Amino acid sequence: MLTGVIGRKAGxxxxxxxxxxxxxxxxxxxxxxxASFLKAPSDFIPGNKMRFxxxxxxxxxxxxxxYLRTQ
Numbered sequence: 825m826l827t828g829v830i831g832r833k834a835g836x837x838x839x840x841x842x843x844x845x846x847x848x849x850x851x852x853x854x855x856x857x858x859a860s861f862l863k864a865p866s867d868f869i870p871g872n873k874m875r876f877x878x879x880x881x882x883x884x885x886x887x888x889x890x891y892l893r894t895q
Contacts, residue, residue: 827895829853834869845871858892859885 831854835847849869851857861868862885864878879885 826892829895830855830858830892843871843873845869846873855889855893858889862888 831852834849834851834853834857835842846869849872851869857868862879865872865874865876866878879888
């Protein structure tokens with residue numbers, strides 16, 4: 825669920841089975857944290873189960889963050 829993700833603690837929603845790494849990450853999804861995660865998920869939260877290689881294009885990350893701000 826992406827609605828309200830900015831400002832929410834990672835691994836905090838009850839409607840998804842998060843990996844232990846995500847549940848224990850102890851981070852809040854700020855725009856900076858989201859940008860780092862989107863660029864390299866496995867580097868930002870090692871052991872997370874997100875099957876996503878990351879987005880290397882800075883403009884695409886910025887566009888995605890702009891979208892998330894509206895949710």
